[in-house]
Amino acid sequence: MKFRKAISEIKGLQYLAESLDLQSPMGKRFLLESDMLCNETNLNIEYDLIDKLIQSVESNEKTISDIQSKLSHLRDIVGSIANLDANLVLNDVELFEIKSFAFHCHGILNLQKELKHELVQLPNLSALVDLLDPQKTGIPSFYIYDDYSEELAEARRKLKIAKSENGESEGKLEELFAVAEELESKVREELCDKARAFAGDLRIALNRLAHLDLLIAKAKQAIQLNFSRPELLKENTRYKAMFHPMIKDELQKQQKRYQEIDIELEKSVCLITGANMAGKTVVLKTLALCQYLCQFGFFVPAEKAGISLVHRILLSVGDDQSEMNGLSSFASEMMSVNQMVELSQSHENVLVLVDELARTTNPVEGLAIVNAVADIFYQNNTRSVITTHYSGLDSKFRKLRVKGLDKDLGDQRITGKNINSYMDYSLVEDNTGEVPHEALRIASLLGINKEIVERAQNQLNKNASKEEIL
């Protein structure tokens, strides 16, 4: 899975990618082309680098911002390097780009020395700088300098004298210009032959600078959003005070609090129950987001995180455009659940996250489907979370319940706007198999038409008395 694909599926990831403070076009490309990692060693190397950078940002902010400023001047010279490799003669603009790149790379190499740790190992391009800056001007502008060839210098001198004399014919000037231009081409050819030796180093530098750009952006984001380094675990995945940055940010804009939650996932199925508007979907989305962030080498939005790596993340939250492929929402959900089940049966190491499984069909069969799917995940030890409103869940499955509206509300009227201050979003272990019956309570608190609530309540009372008679 490439990052490019992951952001198209996970909105929260795209939000974070967009808020990264990337400076160079290659930094962005590097991120989009990066693979989801499943290897602990590689991930820990990346986390170590971010750790070092966080320290550097905190202790040496000026140097880091100088490096960022140099990175912002970098151009993606991948095309020019390819031309160099392909034995082509570069034009002045390409040579300028290479010179300017080598300059900035050299500058960053020197700036890195001011830091406690070397962040990325950059090739030394000073010989290339010397080649392209024969006058030692120290500025990145470029042309085929007279210094490269006495012959060229002489030809240009002649042309200049001829021009200043004013008497020379147009034809003669053209001729002199052609001679100088020819010599210039020869020098350019020789120059490119010499520069070719640096193509490999340039390519390495381009890649490492792109990586450095990304590392700085990751570190700054981690500081700014209070992310922490995940510890890679073999068994359970554990989050303390996990949050969804996009939603937290949105709530903060409305001056509302965001309640972080703790959660632990075993290598088995876990069902989450809870009232409506209790944030179950957000839990799933946050779990998916954290797992992706972790495996793309980011720190994660939690106070503390221990994460077990997986090969794939499967998320079904039912907000995909099922109408688009001609399937009903139920059919579309079943197709994606089918894939999850097949991966579970073949004991793939995956993280499965399903929001309100089988919610679009009747509750009797719906419950049966939830129990069946959960049982498959249970038997195959598939790390999975399913949220549901159905009662009658098999008691052998682990269940978590959102605490919900536990507080005494008094006469307070709840609305979509303020519900967030009355809801306790924390998760508790729950062994009853029953789900909270709070739909009518929440509906009435939201202030919807009384007749709906009253009639529904009457219906429930009638059913209850029937059962009693039976």
Place this chain on the structure above:
Amino acid sequence: MPFLKDIEKYNSLSIVGLEKNTGKTECLNYVLSRLRDSRKQIALTSIGIDGESRDQVKQTHKPEIELSEGMMFVTSETHYAKRRLFSEVLDVSKQSTSLGRLVTAKTIHSGKVMLSGPANNAEIVRLIADLKTKGVDLTIVDGALSRKSLGSPAVTEAMILATGAALSANIPQLVFKTQYVYDLIHLKEIDSDLKTKFRGIENGIWALDKTGEVKDTGIASVLMIKKEKDKLFQFGTDFFVSGAITDQFLDFLKSQKQVNQIRLIIRDFTRVFANPETYYAFVKKGGKIQVLDKTNLVAITINPVSPDGYRLNSDELKLALETKLQVPVYDVMRIIQEMSE
């Protein structure tokens, strides 16, 4: 040395021809040759593509632009590769135009170059600002007045207008057409706080209501005015029109009872594509047009020779224009000839 003192006050200058062969390039070369001895750092660029030898169709003489040592210029990669001079690359833009990225260079040995440049106003403004940070005192823009171009030379602080027999071989007609452009260039500029309100608007017709708030009339363009005229006056009689002002639109406004209260605000004078007759009729009825960006016209140059060889009397033309317009008028070719004699 005519009009060069005036130019020195500005950071940017555009040279605009009212028609092909009105002597814009001669004017540009003349200005450059006169500035050669000043200590100012000059940079040259163009709006869109120019310097191209399209005039070969008409087989008329079209001189290229001659840059002297030390002058800077901005052109596309494609034209940079065709340069007939030696120059040092100072920078390459990140954005690309249809002819590739824009190269900023400094002339090492004098010679000729074809110019092309940014295609829209925002890019031109950014480029002029960028050149200033590179030590440029005066950026000269080789401009064009075109309905097709999104870029307008009116974003420069000063302007020289080139007119001549190519526009009309009849002096009163030539003066009338030139005066029209002169009048448009002198349209009043709106207050700067009002400017910020309209600056970002890309399309449609917007109105200013009584409280000074900008409201979308819901009319997508002046071309839609026939169908949606009922919506026009819902907020008031002050309008910002982002696109072109056409004959049809002014004709419509002219016949409304509110015409003497109407104020049209446009980006700059180049957005008026109506005939002079329609424009003057609108103004006569009390309608007003004002602009976001106003430039200072420093001079008009004339080329009394038309492409088909017809020659007007230079002195007569100069006098006729100067009598009507409050701006110095020069026959650049004549000045050059007189100097070399």
